[in-house]
Amino acid sequence: MTIFSEVLIFAAFWLFAVLSTLFYMHMFQLNSYRADDQWHWMLKNRGKVVPLALPLIGAIVGVICGKNAGMIVCAVFILLACLFYKPKKAKKPLKYTPRVKRMLVTVAVLYAAMTVLLAVLAPGRITALVVGLVAAASPLVIILANIINKPIELSINRYYTNDAKKMLAACPNLTVIGVTGSYGKTSVKFYLNTLLKAKYNVLMTPESYNTPMGVVKTVRGSLRATHEIFICEMGAKYVGDIKELCDIVHPKHGIITSIGPQHLESFKSLQNVINTKFELADALPKDGMLFLNGDNEYIAERAPDGAITYGLNSDSKYKAKLISVGDKGTTFEVTTPDGETEEFTTKLIGTHNCLNILGAIAVSHELGISLAELRPQVRRLESVPHRLELSKRVGMTLIDDSYNSNPSGTKAALETLSFFEGEKILVTPGMVELGDKQEEYNCEFGRNAAAVCDYVALVGERQTKSIYKGLVEAGFDESHIFVSPALGDALAKVGAIRTDKKKIVLLENDLPDNY
Known part of the structure; x- marks a missing residue:
């Protein structure tokens, strides 16, 4: 026994x-x-x-x-x-x-x-x-x-990092462009990659690679002597993260796409977010160019003299106006600092996409590509995977914005949803990593959704209570709110909705397994 x-x-x-x-x-x-x-x-x-x-x-x-x-x-x-x-x-x-x-x-x-x-x-x-x-x-x-x-692990990482630095140093004619921001950085990176290819041989960090080892892996695995430009996405959750990346790749130019309440649980304060994003600006050489989203209040307040700003509503050096948005795409006119204008058309939908494309246009134009040369490149732009990516289903249009979510992003996603005709349905688990402001921002998300949506499917009861509260406060019909334990269950309920209209489903955020 x-x-x-x-x-x-x-x-x-x-x-x-x-x-x-x-x-x-x-x-x-x-x-x-x-x-x-x-x-x-x-x-x-x-x-x-x-x-x-x-x-x-x-x-x-x-x-x-x-x-x-x-x-x-x-x-x-x-x-x-x-x-x-x-x-x-x-x-x-x-x-x-x-x-x-x-x-x-x-x-x-x-x-x-x-x-x-x-x-x-x-x-x-x-x-x-x-x-x-x-x-x-x-x-x-x-x-x-x-x-x-x-x-x-530190020894291994140090070896690979030093090897990547040597490879970058062996390419003295390579221009490194750093891209960071609380949101929009991956989209701007993809758009910039497409636009710059009109004239240059370009390498970019793939997918959402934006950590030191992700950047090192890209350099060691993909950098070639023929590359002329390296677009490096830079992510951060803690103060000093951007500086660490800059110390590896030494960017000549940089673009800050946005600053907002993202990763507040780790950053602790919005001021720490601002300081960290501007670590990219601090790392640029004197002959480097800093591109800033002039519409962002936190960036505008911190913008140094000589920065090249772009925006839709601000007094920026690169401006987009006469914006026309529909469910087939977006048309807008760009004005450069010297007064040159050009009309652009993209299949991407929404003013937020217009802003991100404008940032990529500003960088490309300053690097010697004319607006006329950029027009066909803008027409070729595709949605970045899981970032307001459109797909057609039987009786349904899916707007996949599931990569992540933030207060600004939810507003842009709801704006995009509003351009479509049909039964507008939101599926979301809400926003996370917003610290003490998380409940407030999710409640506001609910109120904003009430003004656009016909149905709302919430994924997870605990994290979506604030969204539910915001919906009810805005007078949304509670019988049109579904709460499901998992995404699959929520989508099943969406599929069961009976309507004569075409369903337009916005999938806003999809939390990983540790939530």
């Missing part, structure tokens, strides 16, 4: 170790491998950590029950906890990167060492107690493995 109970409890322990490790490693990856973000996530999502109480309960009950019975009881509780950590389909599955593989090896060594120590040092009736306690501490094992591996 003793051998059976010992085998059972250690088998349960290892099964739980594997399942919980993969789960918490996934969350750790989504939290950017930052221990502080992981702690914050655990405190904010206690429901996903509650299953850890089962091994603790098993440990306590096991001690009471005695040696053999105690180990069996503890094993049963641990196996029950395994049910909560069994693999599920994820929106963004765990990527088995070299870093993750190294961490998993370290975790395995730690668990193997603990198993040996438990077998040798915790015999008898306290086996259940110690095994249960160790199992309940599985999230800490991930963090401990990260601490152990940190010197190795």
